Amino acid sequence: xxxxxxxxxxxxxxxxxxxxxxxxxxxxxxxxxxxxxxxxxxxxxxxxxxxxxxxxxxxxxxxxxxxxxxxxxxxxxxxxxxxxxxxxxxxxxxxxxxxxxxxxxxxxxxxxxxxxxxxxxxxxxxxxxxxxxxxxxxxxxxxxxxxxxxxxxxxxxxxxxxxxxxxxxxxxxxxxxxxxxxxxxxxxxxxxxxxxxxxxxxxxxxxxxxxxxxxxxxxxxxxxxxxxxxxxxxxxxxxxxxxxxxxxxxxxxxxxxxxxxxxxxxxxxxxxxxxxxxxxxxxxxxxxxxxxxxxxxxxxxxxxxxxxxxxxxxxxxxxxxxxxxxxxxxxxxxxxxxxxxxxxxxxxxxxxxxxxxxxxxxxxxxxxxxxxxxxxxxxxxxxxxxxxxxxxxxxxxxxxxxxxxxxxxxxxxxxxxxxxxxxxxx
RNA sequence: GGAGAGUUGUCCGAGUGGUCGAAGGAGCACGCCUGGAAAGUGUGUAUACCCCAAAAGGGUAUCCAGGGUUCGAAUCCCUGACUCUCCGCCA
Numbered sequence: 001x002x003x004x005x006x007x008x009x010x011x012x013x014x015x016x017x018x019x020x021x022x023x024x025x026x027x028x029x030x031x032x033x034x035x036x037x038x039x040x041x042x043x044x045x046x047x048x049x050x051x052x053x054x055x056x057x058x059x060x061x062x063x064x065x066x067x068x069x070x071x072x073x074x075x076x077x078x079x080x081x082x083x084x085x086x087x088x089x090x091x092x093x094x095x096x097x098x099x100x101x102x103x104x105x106x107x108x109x110x111x112x113x114x115x116x117x118x119x120x121x122x123x124x125x126x127x128x129x130x131x132x133x134x135x136x137x138x139x140x141x142x143x144x145x146x147x148x149x150x151x152x153x154x155x156x157x158x159x160x161x162x163x164x165x166x167x168x169x170x171x172x173x174x175x176x177x178x179x180x181x182x183x184x185x186x187x188x189x190x191x192x193x194x195x196x197x198x199x200x201x202x203x204x205x206x207x208x209x210x211x212x213x214x215x216x217x218x219x220x221x222x223x224x225x226x227x228x229x230x231x232x233x234x235x236x237x238x239x240x241x242x243x244x245x246x247x248x249x250x251x252x253x254x255x256x257x258x259x260x261x262x263x264x265x266x267x268x269x270x271x272x273x274x275x276x277x278x279x280x281x282x283x284x285x286x287x288x289x290x291x292x293x294x295x296x297x298x299x300x301x302x303x304x305x306x307x308x309x310x311x312x313x314x315x316x317x318x319x320x321x322x323x324x325x326x327x328x329x330x331x332x333x334x335x336x337x338x339x340x341x342x343x344x345x346x347x348x349x350x351x352x353x354x355x356x357x358x359x360x361x362x363x364x365x366x367x368x369x370x371x372x373x374x375x376x377x378x379x380x381x382x383x384x385x386x387x388x389x390x391x392x393x394x395x396x397x398x399x400x401x402x403x404x405x406x407x408x409x410x411x412x413x414x415x416x417x418x419x420x421x422x423x424x425x426x
Numbered sequence: 427g428g429a430g431a432g433u434u435g436u437c438c439g440a441g442u443g444g445u446c447g448a449a450g451g452a453g454c455a456c457g458c459c460u461g462g463a464a465a466g467u468g469u470g471u472a473u474a475c476c477c478c479a480a481a482a483g484g485g486u487a488u489c490c491a492g493g494g495u496u497c498g499a500a501u502c503c504c505u506g507a508c509u510c511u512c513c514g515c516c517a
Contacts, residue, residue, distance in 0.1 A: 045476050049486040056486090059498045063444045066497090078497045085497090249473085370474095380473085 001106045001214075003367050003382070004038050007031060017112030020329035022121050030105055037102045044095045051088040055081055107217065111364040113329045114301075114338040120328025129340060130312075130324040137321065137347045137403050145348045146398040147279035149405060150176065153425050156280070168269075168284035170394075175425045179400075179412070180287060182419030183393055184262050187289035187314065191390060194310050196260035196291055201240030203263060204231040209243040212369045214335050224266050233266040237290035238387045242365065245294050249380060250373040256295040256303060260390070263288065279398060281353065286394040292387045294371060297362070300384035301338075304360045307388050308340055311356050314391055317415040320399055321345040323352065337362045344395065348402040353395045358388030401425075 007014055015028045058081050065074040118127045150156045155176025161169040172180050192198055210216040210232050215223055224233040234240055241261050250257070265288050280286075291310065295303045308324065315322040327339040336359040343352035363382040366372070372380045404411040409426030417423055 042476065045486080049476060052487085053485055055497085060444070062497045067444090074497075081497050 001364065001367055002109055002112065003363065004034070004106075006112075006363075007034055007109075008038065011035065014109075014112050017329075018109070020113050020117065020119055021110060021332070022330045030109060034102065034105050034109070037098065037105065041095070041098045041102055044091065044098055048088060048091045048095055051084055051091060055084050055088065058084070110334045111337050111361065113332060114360070114362075116326075117332065117338055118326060118328045121330040122328075123331050125328040126325040126331055126341070127328065128323055129326040132321045132323045132345065134321070136345055139347050139402075139405065143348045143402070143405060145279065146346075146401040149401045149410065150279070153410065155179070155401070155425070158279070166284075168282070170280065170283055170285075175420075175422065176397075178420055178422075179397060179416075179425075180393060182416050183391075183396065184287055184289060185419045186317075186416055187391055188260065188262055190310070190314060190317075191260035191289060191291055194258075196258045199237075199241055199244070199259050199261040201234075201237060201244075201261055201263065203234055203240075203266075204229075205234055205240050205243070206231060209239055209246070212243045212246045213239045213365055214368065215239060218334075222268055224268060234263060235267050236265050236288065236389075237261040237263040238292060241290065241292045242294075242369065242385060242387065245371045245383075246369045248371055250294070250371070250383065252296065252373050252375055255373060255383065256293050256299070259292045261290055261292075263290070265392075280394040281349075281398065283394055286392060288392045289390050290387060291390045292385070294366070294383050294385055296373070297381070297384050300360055300362065300386060304338065304340075304358065304386055307358050307386060307390075311342055311358060311388060311390050315342065315344070317413070318396070318400065319413045319415075320396070320403065322355075333357075333359065335359075335361050335364045337364065342391075344399040346395075346399045346402050348405075349398075353399060355395045355399070356389040356391050358386070360384065360386045 002014065011031060015031055018028045018031070019025070058077055062074045062077050062081070065071075065077070118125065120126065144152065147158070150158075153176070154174050156170045156172045158167075158170055160171040161167070164171065188198060204226065207216060207230060210223065215232070215235065223235050225231075226233070240263075241259050244259070245257065264285055266285055269282060269284065291307060293300075293303050293307065312322075312324070322342055322344045325341045325343065327336075327341060332339050339357055339359040341354055342356035342358075344355045345351075346353050362384050365385045366382045369385075371383050371385065373383050375381050400413070401410055404413070409424045412420050412423050412425065
């Protein structure tokens with residue numbers, strides 16, 4: 001969430017940001033409500049502190065009177081304190097309500113887009129930051145979509161997943177399973193080479209962690225919830241990995257902190273089922289290698305570009321046709337200040353599939369997480385957080401299978417040979 | 427799962443109802459000392475919120491978390507989390 005200080009000091013910029021996200025003008029009045037309520041909160045705080053201060057003062061006096069044996073005076077003072085206490089309890093409760101309401105309003109305000117983010121309403125308004133300049137691969141008329149290829153070569157089995165679990169839980173088999181493992185290995189190796197520390201986080205997180213990265217309270221329905229233990233299955237490695245630095249005050253010299261993790265990702269994705277979600281296009285469980293960076297505000301946009309280059313390199317090594325989109329204000333995620341999406345061409349489906357999203361959250365996440373660093377003057381500042389997929393597997397697999405099919409079988413890109421142990425699925 | 431012990435600042439560690447944001451030590455930072463360093467020595471060394479135009483200064487809260495007792499809680503009581511030891515179970 002945005003900091004109150006930002007909202008107070010840069011009100012016009014924030015409102016302009018909301019407009020860029022296509023908030024109707026009248027809805028931006030929430031900013032004024034926040035500023036007003038913050039005023040109430042601060043007055044309330046002052047009030048409460050004064051009451052408590054007086055109580056503390058009297059209590060000390062009572063102690064002294066008791067020590068001097070002046071019991072009667074002490075007793076009369078006790079009733080004074082009791083009255084104050086009553087007042088302060090009321091004030092405290094009121095303050096709690098105010099803060100709750102204020103939080104609720106703050107949670108509803110998305111991040112302010114970076115000035116370089118283009119205006120726009122929907123995905124159609126995204127700007128192509130890097131187009132695919134070569135010809136897109138043309139497949140023969142009898143080319144198969146990946147779900148048909150899976151059947152032909154026994155690579156994954158959706159019906160089996162239904163038997164074991166339910167729709168959206170593919171069972172990978174044989175060379176399909178091997179290909180998955182190869183990709184994970186490849187992505188992790190590349191990330192480590194690029195200076196990311198490899199992390200193996202838990203796949204279940206507690207409420208605090210889910211709140212830290214913003215899955216709670218709003219997106220509760222998107223996560224699988226183990227109610228008995230009150231734990232959530234992670235929708236992305238971003239959640240446990242970013243929470244590593246929750247409540248930390250880092251040294252400036254520790255930045256950037258670069259971490260990578262492979263995890264399965266679990267998404268309930270209630271709704272949104274339809275024509276385009278066949279096969280591996282949208283599933284409840286998929287594998288992903290994530291990269292996360294905590295960095296200095298002065299450097300975070302440079303880091304953002306480095307992350308883009310890293311993902312780009314992966315695409316090239318996999319020899320997949322891809323393009324990079326700079327998302328417009330209307331299509332960006334709630335927490336993001338700037339996002340690039342990577343899309344890969346799926347030749348049989350003849351569609352672009354989103355396989356990576358690389359975002360700079362600036363201080364939007366770290367404000368909730370309380371991830372700070374101490375600057376040169378000893379001042380404590382919020383760090384910036386960034387993350388991106390590098391890469392998400394299921395759709396990459398779909399594209400690999402479709403684009404590389406030949407009458408002899410499916411060709412595996414050279415970069416993966418040492419991981420798969422085979423060059424061809426046949 | 428059963429029984430017991432514990433959780434204090436960056437770390438170690440004292441503290442069993444008032445003057446405790448918290449002794450002492452280590453570490454760290456800055457200064458003195460030194461040709462330079464070590465040793466020695468002096469000072470400083472939590473976070474959040476609030477008041478103040480700002481600085482200075484001040485207030486409040488925080489000794490695992492949440493409740494309670496009390497005029498007053500790190501200290502007493504209850505609940506929960508976690509850690510350790512023993513027993514049980516187990517890949």
